[in-house]
Amino acid sequence: MKKCGHFKDLILADYIDGELDKNSTRGLESHLLDCSDCRAFLKEVKDNAARPWKQTPRQPVPEELWGAIKQRIEHENETAGPFADFMDKLKGFIVFPRMVPVFASLMLMFFAGSIALNTIQVQQTQAKDQGEYLVSLLGPAASSVQAEDNDLGTPIEHYFL
Amino acid sequence: MEDIAKDTLIRASQGDVQAFEEVYKASSSFVYNVALRVVNNREDALEVAQEVFMIIYHKLKTFRFESSFKTWAYRITANHAINFAKKHSRAKTVPYEDAFGEGAVANEFEAKIDQEHHSRLVESLLAELNPDQRACVVLRDIQGLSYEEIARALNININTVRSRLKRSREKLLSLKKTIQEAGRS
Numbered sequence A: 001m002k003k004c005g006h007f008k009d010l011i012l013a014d015y016i017d018g019e020l021d022k023n024s025t026r027g028l029e030s031h032l033l034d035c036s037d038c039r040a041f042l043k044e045v046k047d048n049a050a051r052p053w054k055q056t057p058r059q060p061v062p063e064e065l066w067g068a069i070k071q072r073i074e075h076e077n078e079t080a081g082p083f084a085d086f087m088d089k090l091k092g093f094i095v096f097p098r099m100v101p102v103f104a105s106l107m108l109m110f111f112a113g114s115i116a117l118n119t120i121q122v123q124q125t126q127a128k129d130q131g132e133y134l135v136s137l138l139g140p141a142a143s144s145v146q147a148e149d150n151d152l153g154t155p156i157e158h159y160f161l
Numbered sequence B: 001m002e003d004i005a006k007d008t009l010i011r012a013s014q015g016d017v018q019a020f021e022e023v024y025k026a027s028s029s030f031v032y033n034v035a036l037r038v039v040n041n042r043e044d045a046l047e048v049a050q051e052v053f054m055i056i057y058h059k060l061k062t063f064r065f066e067s068s069f070k071t072w073a074y075r076i077t078a079n080h081a082i083n084f085a086k087k088h089s090r091a092k093t094v095p096y097e098d099a100f101g102e103g104a105v106a107n108e109f110e111a112k113i114d115q116e117h118h119s120r121l122v123e124s125l126l127a128e129l130n131p132d133q134r135a136c137v138v139l140r141d142i143q144g145l146s147y148e149e150i151a152r153a154l155n156i157n158i159n160t161v162r163s164r165l166k167r168s169r170e171k172l173l174s175l176k177k178t179i180q181e182a183g184r185s
Helices: A001-016 A024-035 A036-054 A064-081 A084-093 A098-140 A140-148 A155-160 B004-012 B016-039 B042-063 B069-087 B096-100 B115-129 B131-142 B147-154 B159-185
Strands: none
Touching: A001 A024, A001 A036, A024 A036, A024 A155, A024 B131, A036 B115, A036 B131, A036 B159, A064 B042, A084 B016, B004 B016, B016 B042, B016 B069, B016 B115, B016 B131, B042 B069, B069 B131, B069 B147, B115 B131, B131 B147, B131 B159, B147 B159
């Protein structure tokens, strides 16, 4: 019965739609030769779930449809400004999904940049603090040199120069 | 849907109304018939078809021929019709008992059915399905698209196409069984 269930699934979609591969089709058709229940099911599906659609005629397109469309196009062309066409083309380029990777990259660059800048500032502050600490260890003489000539740069430069 | 020359599409995309009329002539039967079967109502189908062609007219300006025009038009039509059907779900126009029940022609599916009766039958059967299932049945069984084309048109997986078709058919079989049992009792 389990086997029949599998074949009935195939009958309901791929087989009657002609989408089943050759091997599976052979397997199913050989099962159909032996199984009257599946044969009856195939007939039922063909008659009641597939055939009604196949006989459906195409309905003719109502003539008023093109008239209504043409009228809307002409109305739009009359009311549209001189830049309407340009704006339409522009909209095509500024499609949001296409901009997502660009925005994402910009945001990443911004965050990476701000983290790097922050690190440099921290390092500079630490160097300055260390320099001041060394100068303070050298006593008032070094401090006075720093006081006399502030143009030389950091306290460490004062010390070595 | 008939093939449309690239040159015609380019001219239509530049606002040439005559070229757009050619696009319309090649695709209107598909667009209207899919809309008609998915929304299952003539007036609504006209509205949907009109909107679909206005979308095509506007979006042709940015169509880059990366996919085929047919696939693109299938997608716009199917999606627009499904969305419309979901928003405006109406009562069934024909009770399915009329199609399958005692009033139906004897040996309905075996005999040659007259057109009017058949149209009512199709309407009533479609009304039993939800818009997603309806779109798959219409594209496959009425328009003859392959599973792959349906998957691309509806932007869904092939297995989803398969399962929607399977469920639709199971629903129709169980419907028929219910009516036959009700007829006997």
